[in-house]
Amino acid sequence: MSLMEKVNSKALDLGVPLNIHLDITYRCNERCAHCYLEHSGENELTTAEIRGFLKQFADAGTFFLTVSGGEPLLRRDCFEVIEFAREENFNVKLKTNAVLIREKQARRLREAGVEQVQVSIYSHKPEVHDAITKLPGSLARSLEGIRLMRAAGLKVTLANVLMKSNARDFAGVQALATEMGSQYTLDPTITPMLNGDSSILTLRLPQEELHGIFRDGRLVGRVDEFCAPPPPIDDGIREGIPCSAGHTSCYVSPWGEVYPCVQFPLFCGNLRQQSFSEIWAGSERLRGVRAIRAMHLSTCSSCSHLGSCTRCPGLAFMEGNMRGPSSADCEKSFLRTGVVTAGMLAGSTARPFAPHHAALVQIQLPAVVSETPTACR
Amino acid sequence: MKNCYIARSRSVAARQLGEEMVIMSAQDSTLFNLNPVATLIWLAADGQTRLETIVQERVCSTFEVELEEALRDAEQFVTELAAHGILLRGETPIHDSSTATVKLP
Numbered sequence: 001m002s003l004m005e006k007v008n009s010k011a012l013d014l015g016v017p018l019n020i021h022l023d024i025t026y027r028c029n030e031r032c033a034h035c036y037l038e039h040s041g042e043n044e045l046t047t048a049e050i051r052g053f054l055k056q057f058a059d060a061g062t063f064f065l066t067v068s069g070g071e072p073l074l075r076r077d078c079f080e081v082i083e084f085a086r087e088e089n090f091n092v093k094l095k096t097n098a099v100l101i102r103e104k105q106a107r108r109l110r111e112a113g114v115e116q117v118q119v120s121i122y123s124h125k126p127e128v129h130d131a132i133t134k135l136p137g138s139l140a141r142s143l144e145g146i147r148l149m150r151a152a153g154l155k156v157t158l159a160n161v162l163m164k165s166n167a168r169d170f171a172g173v174q175a176l177a178t179e180m181g182s183q184y185t186l187d188p189t190i191t192p193m194l195n196g197d198s199s200i201l202t203l204r205l206p207q208e209e210l211h212g213i214f215r216d217g218r219l220v221g222r223v224d225e226f227c228a229p230p231p232p233i234d235d236g237i238r239e240g241i242p243c244s245a246g247h248t249s250c251y252v253s254p255w256g257e258v259y260p261c262v263q264f265p266l267f268c269g270n271l272r273q274q275s276f277s278e279i280w281a282g283s284e285r286l287r288g289v290r291a292i293r294a295m296h297l298s299t300c301s302s303c304s305h306l307g308s309c310t311r312c313p314g315l316a317f318m319e320g321n322m323r324g325p326s327s328a329d330c331e332k333s334f335l336r337t338g339v340v341t342a343g344m345l346a347g348s349t350a351r352p353f354a355p356h357h358a359a360l361v362q363i364q365l366p367a368v369v370s371e372t373p374t375a376c377r
Numbered sequence: 378m379k380n381c382y383i384a385r386s387r388s389v390a391a392r393q394l395g396e397e398m399v400i401m402s403a404q405d406s407t408l409f410n411l412n413p414v415a416t417l418i419w420l421a422a423d424g425q426t427r428l429e430t431i432v433q434e435r436v437c438s439t440f441e442v443e444l445e446e447a448l449r450d451a452e453q454f455v456t457e458l459a460a461h462g463i464l465l466r467g468e469t470p471i472h473d474s475s476t477a478t479v480k481l482p
Contacts, residue, residue: 091390
């Protein structure tokens with residue numbers, strides 16, 4: 001067990017929300033074709049409210065704080081929020097498109113002690129990237145922002161969301177990451193909009209592309225291991241929790257709403273009406289999420305993929321049952337291994353081999369940038 | 378290390394998890410998990426108190442351990458963390474803007 005796994009395990013035992021993802025705004029200067037948000041800026045949390053909530057998160061034991069949006073730098077107080085979070089000793093990760101990053105901003109992020117910055121880059125070709133963001137010149141500006149952040153000494157990860165229009169460009173983005181000394185993450189995830197609109201799912205990768213990605217050693221490392229048949233199921237797997245959402249992590253919206261995860265729109269409370277500890281400890285919905293063990297899952301509990309599937313309870317929830325299968329993950333498990341899932345056999349997916357939701361997988365490349373060493377103390 | 382003063386670096390993230398402290402360096406993303414004894418020393422590392430005093434007042438009063446042995450272990454711990462930039466170390470009190478403020482329990 002790695003040290004990070006031990007820390008997560010301890011947080012789980014203690015009921016500590018170790019990770020919080022905080023979107024400080026849904027406003028954005030890009031209009032990405034696949035974005036799941038509506039970009040309203042109404043009634044956003046004030047600076048004072050955010051500061052107060054950050055104190056509550058710190059008191060609850062939260063260690064990892066992801067500050068995101070929308071584009072978080074559109075808030076004039078973004079740096080104030082980040083600097084206050086660092087004063088409260090959070091490990092801060094920032095998700096930004098980097099369009100607004102100049103030398104001064106890069107230096108300020110570095111001085112604040114931001115641990116890592118993640119920037120979405122869709123293609124190495126301006127015409128492809130800019131067509132997705134719908135912001136002319138955005139690739140050039142994002143890359144310049146990344147270079148400035150790297151020059152300031154910040155660690156940057158290029159997050160490469162893949163969809164139909166940029167399906168073949170991952171090698172180019174990978175090369176950019178290597179050139180800039182950054183990490184690279186591939187994410188073939190297109191999720192429905194939080195308002196339930198699923199029209200953007202038509203952008204998702206075709207199955208044959210996903211099949212190919214799962215068999216590309218540059219992306220998944222050892223293909224024979226990644227695509228291996230599912231392992232035998234034991235009691236540890238049956239009694240395991242399906243996901244950390246609601247257990248050691250949660251999501252807070254720009255209006256102070258608390259959810260188990262950014263991709264799990266199960267409203268659990270609002271920080272403007274209740275304290276964070278009241279919601280975290282007292283929400284019946286969070287308790288319901290926490291009560292679910294793998295053996296309680298309808299359909300999936302009898303699936304041979306139970307021990308290796310990355311089933312997303314949020315996507316399952318959006319399909320109607322947080323204890324049920326996520327068709328996107330059924331598709332992914334099948335395309336990866338060739339073994340049909342219980343969800344497919346039960347007919348819970350409308351189109352077993354072409355589900356209406358995109359696959360959800362995040363692949364951290366093993367070789368592009370070596371993993372940071374973790375010292376065990 | 379007769380006159381050793383220690384202070385927490387401001388460049389790290391830190392949170393107490395139960396009786397242990399989780400620390401991550403923003404410089405190299407190294408993760409540390411301090412045991413309860415090391416956590417006591419970390420929390421008391423205000424830059425103004427000598428390490429020997431911290432060990433005597435915080436560690437020896439809490440755990441059944443001789444000062445000499447506890448101090449030897451503490452010095453090793455301080456050396457390791459200082460090498461990673463997690464702790465600042467000096468022979469005089471540390472008045473450094475890079476010192477983190479942590480609320481003592």
